[in-house]
Amino acid sequence: MAAGPAARLGPDQAARAIKARALELGFEAVGIASATPLDARAHYEAWLAAGRHGGMGYLASPKHRARRDDPARLLRDLRSVVCVALCHEPARDAARDRRLGRIARYAAGEDYHRVMRDRLLALERWIERELLPGSRALWYSDTGAILERGWAERAGLGWIGKHAGLLSEPLGSWFLLGEVLVDRELTPDPPPATERCGTCRRCLDACPTGAIVAPYQVDARRCISYLTIELRGPIPVELRPSVGDWIFGCDVCQEVCPWNRFAPPAREARLHARPLEGWTLERFLALDERAFDTLFAGSPIRRARRGGFLRNVCVALGNRGEAAAVPALARSLAEDAEPLVRAHAAWALGEIARRIGAEAAACSVEEIRARLGRAAAGDTSAEVRAEAEAARARASGA
Numbered sequence: 302m303a304a305g306p307a308a309r310l311g312p313d314q315a316a317r318a319i320k321a322r323a324l325e326l327g328f329e330a331v332g333i334a335s336a337t338p339l340d341a342r343a344h345y346e347a348w349l350a351a352g353r354h355g356g357m358g359y360l361a362s363p364k365h366r367a368r369r370d371d372p373a374r375l376l377r378d379l380r381s382v383v384c385v386a387l388c389h390e391p392a393r394d395a396a397r398d399r400r401l402g403r404i405a406r407y408a409a410g411e412d413y414h415r416v417m418r419d420r421l422l423a424l425e426r427w428i429e430r431e432l433l434p435g436s437r438a439l440w441y442s443d444t445g446a447i448l449e450r451g452w453a454e455r456a457g458l459g460w461i462g463k464h465a466g467l468l469s470e471p472l473g474s475w476f477l478l479g480e481v482l483v484d485r486e487l488t489p490d491p492p493p494a495t496e497r498c499g500t501c502r503r504c505l506d507a508c509p510t511g512a513i514v515a516p517y518q519v520d521a522r523r524c525i526s527y528l529t530i531e532l533r534g535p536i537p538v539e540l541r542p543s544v545g546d547w548i549f550g551c552d553v554c555q556e557v558c559p560w561n562r563f564a565p566p567a568r569e570a571r572l573h574a575r576p577l578e579g580w581t582l583e584r585f586l587a588l589d590e591r592a593f594d595t596l597f598a599g600s601p602i603r604r605a606r607r608g609g610f611l612r613n614v615c616v617a618l619g620n621r622g623e624a625a626a627v628p629a630l631a632r633s634l635a636e637d638a639e640p641l642v643r644a645h646a647a648w649a650l651g652e653i654a655r656r657i658g659a660e661a662a663a664c665s666v667e668e669i670r671a672r673l674g675r676a677a678a679g680d681t682s683a684e685v686r687a688e689a690e691a692a693r694a695r696a697s698g699a
């Protein structure tokens with residue numbers, strides 16, 4: 302292909318131009334890594350071998366592993382990886398409205414994949430068509446077999462913290478990552494000289510479920526983010542109390558991180574918290590499939606699907622333990638179309654009855670037991686009958 306004048310740019314000039322363009326497109330940080338394979342294979346394979354990926358089977362597929370090992374399989378003649386960071390902290394507090402339960406900050410606004418796609422595609426096309434005609438570029442953001450934090454670290458965007466997230470001095474960790482792979486030599490940035498976590502271990506100590514099993518190692522099977530977003534079935538009973546009132550994702554390990562004290566909020570308005578005024582956990586339980594899709598159109602929350610989301614809502618209500626939630630939960634137990642939701646509604650009712658009973662408050666513990674008894678005897682799903690039986694036993698103080 303004939304090369305235009307811009308194709309004669311050297312690696313240094315091209316790298317500088319790409320970084321300037323990325324900042325113009327609204328990314329808060331950008332860096333470039335050379336594309337020689339990362340030295341992360343052993344960590345990744347050990348993580349998979351220990352089963353820490355849980356039900357995310359795609360992470361263990363031979364094709365996925367081969368691509369992670371050798372990024373040239375993603376783009377022929379790959380030479381450079383342009384890494385970007387997009388801040389997502391939603392400036393308002395709506396994501397932390399306790400009547401709604403807690404939603405991870407990154408999920409409070411529009412789905413970041415869409416925001417990333419728009420910007421990264423613009424960068425990809427600009428590189429291919431204007432800056433380096435004849436080159437090939439390819440964007441990713443949580444969309445492929447790439448160890449994004451590893452590349453971002455190499456590109457100088459920050460260091461991997463003990464909670465396994467990427468951290469940077471100016472940005473903290475409230476940012477998301479994206480990449481554009483390019484088949485041209487671009488002058489790389491140096492990785493940060495050292496990691497800056499030092500002796501701090503606040504994230505390890507604060508994690509509600511003990512998912513950070515050692516510094517830099519997260520067991521996804523215990524992580525609330527996995528349990529409330531990726532997991533398709535029931536949340537393991539022993540972990541439910543630790544999930545607290547997180548109904549989508551979890552931010553605890555980042556909230557306690559000292560580097561986030563001065564982290565900037567998102568400049569991108571699409572990532573600011575969407576209004577959910579008037580909504581409560583109890584009201585969420587009344588969402589049918591259609592209403593769920595409408596309420597969360599364009600939001601990352603749709604990833605959990607209605608059943609998963611309402612499962613999380615039930616767990617949050619059970620952990621909250623307030624009698625006011627009984628009517629909504631009883632309705633879900635009796636009427637919800639999905640066994641997953643009925644099962645978790647049973648669990649939540651058992652928790653509420655146990656707590657109310659312990660406080661000897663005047664309330665409908667008897668009624669809760671009766672409802673659980675009916676579900677234990679008559680529900681069409683064996684899973685729901687078992688959950689209702691166990692919940693009834695708890696409600697009776699057994």
Ligand code: B12
Nearest residue numbers: 341344405443449451466467477478517519524526550551
């Ligand atoms: C699978 C996945 C998850 C899983 C597993 C998490 C995990 N820690 O691996 C679950 C669902 C739990 C999850 C949760 C979250 N995720 Co996630 N997730 C991913 C995904 C798709 C793959 C990550 C992966 O490959 N994990 C496997 C492990 C082994 O890889 P790794 O931790 O990156 O490994 C590196 C280091 O930790 C190190 N390492 C690993 N083991 C060891 C051991 C030792 C001894 C040492 C020294 C080093 C070391 O080596 C690796 C290479 O450098 C990436 C996107 C991508 N393609 O990369 C997003 C991604 C990592 N997630 C992201 C986010 C935002 C989150 C959440 C914060 C969301 C939330 N608020 O609920 C939480 C954070 C949980 C946490 N503490 O990690 C962002 C992170 C942005 C950032 N600033 O770091 C990413 C990059 C998506 C994106 N495009 O922005 N996630």
Ligand code: SF4
Nearest residue numbers: 508524525551553554
């Ligand atoms: S996201 Fe929450 S559950 Fe997952 S490692 Fe961090 S603190 Fe633990």
